[in-house]
Amino acid sequence: MPAPASIALFPLNIVLFPGGPLPLRIFETRYVDMVRSCMRGDQRFGAVLIREGSETGPAETVQVGTMARIIDFHQLSDGFLGLSCIGEERFRILTRSRQADGLNLAQVEWLPIEPKVGVPGRHARLAELLRTVLPQLGEVYAGMPMHLDDAAWVGHRLAEILSMPPADKQFCLELNDPIERLDVLSARPEPSLNA
Numbered sequence: 427m428p429a430p431a432s433i434a435l436f437p438l439n440i441v442l443f444p445g446g447p448l449p450l451r452i453f454e455t456r457y458v459d460m461v462r463s464c465m466r467g468d469q470r471f472g473a474v475l476i477r478e479g480s481e482t483g484p485a486e487t488v489q490v491g492t493m494a495r496i497i498d499f500h501q502l503s504d505g506f507l508g509l510s511c512i513g514e515e516r517f518r519i520l521t522r523s524r525q526a527d528g529l530n531l532a533q534v535e536w537l538p539i540e541p542k543v544g545v546p547g548r549h550a551r552l553a554e555l556l557r558t559v560l561p562q563l564g565e566v567y568a569g570m571p572m573h574l575d576d577a578a579w580v581g582h583r584l585a586e587i588l589s590m591p592p593a594d595k596q597f598c599l600e601l602n603d604p605i606e607r608l609d610v611l612s613a614r615p616e617p618s619l620n621a
Contacts, residue, residue: 432533433470433493433517434460435491435522436474436530438473439475439476441492441585441595441598441599443513443583446512446586447511447566450511451509456528465496470494473513474519475488485530489518491516493515515539517537518534519532520534520535540578540604545574577608582607598611
């Protein structure tokens with residue numbers, strides 16, 4: 427898929443992985459406008475981890491992020507906009523710009539889609555951990571199809587739910603080899619989950 431002239435960026439304090447859920451609460455005008463624009467177009471924006479700054483103020487982000495597709499939206503009880511999104515392909519930021527309203531834009535290149543490879547026997551326990559834990563993690567994982575035989579899917583789900591620093595999650599996102607990602611995750615101390 428060709429890179430668009432630019433994409434809207436949503437700097438966040440979390441890392442979004444391909445196939446992963448992203449619930450958002452939107453209240454800033456620039457992001458409400460971004461969502462309106464997404465709903466008129468292809469319904470996607472770039473989610474990127476904040477390196478320095480905050481979600482509500484100026485923020486410096488990492489170079490690699492994940493496209494987020496809006497799959498549902500609703501009015502929250504506090505009057506703000508609730509979004510349900512899912513991660514799609516990864517991208518690398520080439521250049522950045524900022525609109526007058528503060529919305530960040532970027533020119534991006536798409537990173538290669540990871541090959542679908544099986545989970546090696548040495549990592550079978552990681553797939554079994556997901557089979558047990560994902561159903562317990564609430565609504566965002568309810569009804570998510572499990573691909574426990576796909577090393578990339580297993581690695582992405584583990585990296586997003588394991589309790590580890592955002593920089594470590596970002597490192598996992600940037601890896602292009604799904605087996606290497608499982609090796610990295612398997613070498614961590616016994617998993618502690620963000621349940």
